Amino acid sequence: MVEPLVVATKVNKWFGPLHVLKDVDLTVEKGEVVVVLGPSGSGKSTLCRTLNRLEPIHSGTIEIDGVGLPEEGKALAKLRSDVGMVFQSFNLFAHKTVLQNVTLGPEKVRKMPRREARERAMALLERVGIAEKADRYPAELSGGQQQRAAIARALAMDPKVMLFDEPTSALDPEMIKEVLDVMLELAHEGTTMIVVSHEMGFARSAARRVAFMDEGRIVEVAPPEQFFHDPESARARDFLGKVLAH
Amino acid sequence: MGVVVDNAGQYLAGMAMTVALTLVSFSAALVIGTVVAAFRVSPVPPLRTAGTLWVETVRNTPLTVLMVLFFFGFTKLGIQYSAFTSAVIVLSAYTSTFVAETVRSGINAVAKGQAEAARSLGLTFPQVLGRVVLPQAFRTVLAPLGSVFIALIKNSSIASIISVVELTEVADRLNNETARPVAVFLGAGMAYLLLTLPSGFLVGVLERRVAIKR
Ligand SMILES: Nc1ncnc2c1ncn2[C@@H]1O[C@H](COP(=O)(O)OP(=O)(O)O)[C@@H](O)[C@H]1O
Ligand SMILES: [Mg+2]
Numbered sequence: 001m002v003e004p005l006v007v008a009t010k011v012n013k014w015f016g017p018l019h020v021l022k023d024v025d026l027t028v029e030k031g032e033v034v035v036v037l038g039p040s041g042s043g044k045s046t047l048c049r050t051l052n053r054l055e056p057i058h059s060g061t062i063e064i065d066g067v068g069l070p071e072e073g074k075a076l077a078k079l080r081s082d083v084g085m086v087f088q089s090f091n092l093f094a095h096k097t098v099l100q101n102v103t104l105g106p107e108k109v110r111k112m113p114r115r116e117a118r119e120r121a122m123a124l125l126e127r128v129g130i131a132e133k134a135d136r137y138p139a140e141l142s143g144g145q146q147q148r149a150a151i152a153r154a155l156a157m158d159p160k161v162m163l164f165d166e167p168t169s170a171l172d173p174e175m176i177k178e179v180l181d182v183m184l185e186l187a188h189e190g191t192t193m194i195v196v197s198h199e200m201g202f203a204r205s206a207a208r209r210v211a212f213m214d215e216g217r218i219v220e221v222a223p224p225e226q227f228f229h230d231p232e233s234a235r236a237r238d239f240l241g242k243v244l245a246h
Numbered sequence: 247m248g249v250v251v252d253n254a255g256q257y258l259a260g261m262a263m264t265v266a267l268t269l270v271s272f273s274a275a276l277v278i279g280t281v282v283a284a285f286r287v288s289p290v291p292p293l294r295t296a297g298t299l300w301v302e303t304v305r306n307t308p309l310t311v312l313m314v315l316f317f318f319g320f321t322k323l324g325i326q327y328s329a330f331t332s333a334v335i336v337l338s339a340y341t342s343t344f345v346a347e348t349v350r351s352g353i354n355a356v357a358k359g360q361a362e363a364a365r366s367l368g369l370t371f372p373q374v375l376g377r378v379v380l381p382q383a384f385r386t387v388l389a390p391l392g393s394v395f396i397a398l399i400k401n402s403s404i405a406s407i408i409s410v411v412e413l414t415e416v417a418d419r420l421n422n423e424t425a426r427p428v429a430v431f432l433g434a435g436m437a438y439l440l441l442t443l444p445s446g447f448l449v450g451v452l453e454r455r456v457a458i459k460r
Binding site: 052054072074077078079080081082083084085087089091092093094095104105108109137139140150153154157 | 289357359360362363364365366367368369370373377378381382385458459
């Protein structure tokens with residue numbers, strides 16, 4: 001049975017005169033992993049950020065689990081709490097310990113009792129392999145550890161879908177794997193994920209579909225084997241040639 | 247300096263009044279100033295306008311003018327506050343504008359990603375501000391807030407023009423009695439230093455204690 005969880009329809013967005021999203025259609029089903037890739041500046045981050053309305057759109061519609069994104073306010077906050085977001089630059093709260101980073105949302109948004117929030121947070125930190133860093137501040141962690149903490153923070157809200165915007169591109173090479181491993185595990189557990197990433201290995205083993213963006217459009221959507229082996233569009237072939245050459 | 251030693255009791259009482267004016271006014275200014283700063287960064291345009299109006303009118307009027315207008319103006323309107331209460335209200339209002347601008351610069355210094363991460367978790371605007379942005383903003387502006395505090399200690403001397411018997415008023419009255427302005431005001435100056443220097447030191451200590459690890 002097909003259960004669409006994220007449905008973007010004819011989304012258009014401008015930054016001033018710059019048309020950054022052009023009639024973007026994207027449907028992500030429950031339990032599906034979609035990897036978004038494309039050249040720098042093609043609108044991947046913007047698309048990701050419109051899905052929880054960190055960026056408002058000018059036309060089109062976005063629905064999460066059947067509900068259209070409301071205007072800024074309480075209803076939007078509520079909806080955002082169901083959409084986990086992981087940023088390229090981690091964005092852990094600098095003045096809070098790792099544990100406090102993870103418990104903030106459940107305590108203040110879900111109104112979960114402190115004890116329960118802490119127990120669940122510790123279980124999540126265990127799961128991403130940094131339980132021993134629970135009482136450290138973000139700056140005391142390596143990049144890979146910070147990103148895993150950020151993933152735990154997002155998971156603590158029990159989101160319906162997780163958005164990842166280039167989660168490994170700010171990391172030193174030796175730390176990329178530890179983050180991808182956590183993401184792979186999430187994917188295999190059936191977490192719905194939209195992942196902006198150029199990590200081919202991850203796309204091949206986790207994604208059901210790859211969406212290729214270029215100049216604000218989704219040019220091609222295909223299963224990873226097909227996309228990497230035999231892309232339809234010339235743009236994608238060109239892009240893959242450049243990326244794979246590295 | 248005999249005149250100072252002979253009147254040590256009056257100086258001490260004056261200092262106590264200066265401290266009282268400062269502490270009460272600063273507490274109120276912190277609250278008002280933080281709210282005004284929040285208004286100025288809020289997504290609601292009328293609140294932003296109100297915040298800007300408050301800062302730009304109150305900050306750009308001399309404190310002496312505000313003090314006289316408030317104390318005598320309200321008396322004319324039939325509303326009577328004591329000199330102390332009037333001084334606290336005016337000092338709080340005036341200082342709140344400097345607190346607001348300082349806190350606002352602190353808010354702007356907090357990385358944008360911090361608020362975005364907080365919004366992504368589903369925190370509402372007041373929660374984002376109160377739980378994530380302001381705690382970091384305050385830490386970065388402790389030093390300039392300390393300067394606002396020290397300025398307030400000295401600004402509280404303006405309360406003398408509506409006869410609040412704080413340090414400057416004590417000196418003024420002693421000068422009228424003794425006609426020894428240099429000695430009398432040297433004594434007052436030293437008494438102010440006894441308040442301002444430790445304040446600066448305490449701010450430094452506090453700043454190191456709450457610094458965010460980076
Ligand atoms: N806040 C912004 N203001 C103006 N232009 C922006 C802003 N954010 C992104 N852009 C522009 O929008 C385009 C798409 O950016 P982005 O979504 O970040 O691309 P990608 O993530 O694919 O590299 C780029 O041309 C970028 O310069
Ligand atoms: Mg990007």
